[in-house]
Amino acid sequence: MDSLSTGRVAQTLQRLFAQAAQADHALMAEFRDIDLSDAQQAEAVAHHFAEERRDVRGFYHGYVDNYLNVTAAYGRFLYQCARSRNAKCIVEFGTSMGISTIHLAAALRDMGGGRLIGTELEPSKAARAQANLEAAGLAELVEIRVGDARETLTDVGEVDMVLLDGAFSLYLPVLKLLEPGLKVGTPILAENAIDQENEFLDYVRNPQNGYVSQPIPISDGRGNEFVVRTR
Ligand SMILES: C[S@@+](CC[C@H](N)C(=O)[O-])C[C@H]1O[C@@H](n2cnc3c(N)ncnc32)[C@H](O)[C@@H]1O
Secondary structure (H helix, E strand, C coil): CCCCCCHHHHHHHHHHHHHHHHHCHHHHHHHHHCCCCHHHHHHHHHHHHHHHHHCHHHHHHCCCCCCCCCCHHHHHHHHHHHHHHCCCEEEEECCCCCHHHHHHHHHHHHCCCCEEEEEECCHHHHHHHHHHHHHHCCHHHEEEEECCHHHHCCCCCCECEEEECCCHHHHHHHHHHHHHHECCCCEEEECCCCCCCCHHHHHHCCHHHCEEEEECCCCCCCCCEEEEECC
C-alpha cells in the first residue's frame, strides 16, 4: 500500500485539495472563462512573465492566500517519479501550502526516509505548509526554507529529483544553481513551463547542455516539462 491512498496523508490531501478549490476558485474561473485567440494568449503570457520578472516578491504576495497547487494527477506523477528514482534528496522550488510537498515527502517516507528541501518566499505560506506537513505526519522529512530560492538553495549539494514550481522566470537561474549537485538521470519536473520565449525551455531542450526534455500531457495547458540530466 502507498500512503497517498490511506491514512493521514490521504486525509490531509483530500482536505487541502478541497480548500484549494475554494480559495483559487475565482482565479481559476478567470483563466477558464477567457476565450482568447492565440495572439491574445501569447500577449497575456508575455504580460504575466514581464510582471513577475519586474517584481517577483510583489507579484507572488498578490497570491498569498492562493494555493496555486499542482493537480492530483500531477501530484501522483511526482510521487511516482520519486519512487521510480528511489530518491533520497529532493529539492522543491515553490512550496506554497505544501500540496506538492506532501506528495513528494510521502514517496520518501514510503521508501524508508530521505530529505526534502523546499523553499517559499511568503512566510505565512511556509507556516501553513509546515502545519499541513505536520497534519500529514511528514514534517520530519521536510525542511522549508523561507526566502528567495536564489538565496535559500545555494548549498543543497547532491539532488536526486527536482520540482520547479516557483516563479517561472527564475527556473533557469535556479536550475543553474542546482546543476553542480545533479546526477546523471536526475529528473527535473517543471510546472508552468509555458512554451513561449522561454529561456529555461531553450536551455533544457538543447542536448548540448546535458539534458533531454519534452512536455508531458498530465495537466492540460499547464506546461508540464519533463527533463532528465544526461551527464
Ligand atoms: C505555483 S506555487 C507552488 C505550488 C506548490 N508547488 C503546490 O503544488 O502546492 C508557486 C509558489 O512559489 C513561491 N515563489 C515564487 N518565487 C519564489 C522564489 N523566488 N523563491 C521561493 N519561492 C518562490 C510563491 O510564493 C508561490 O507560493
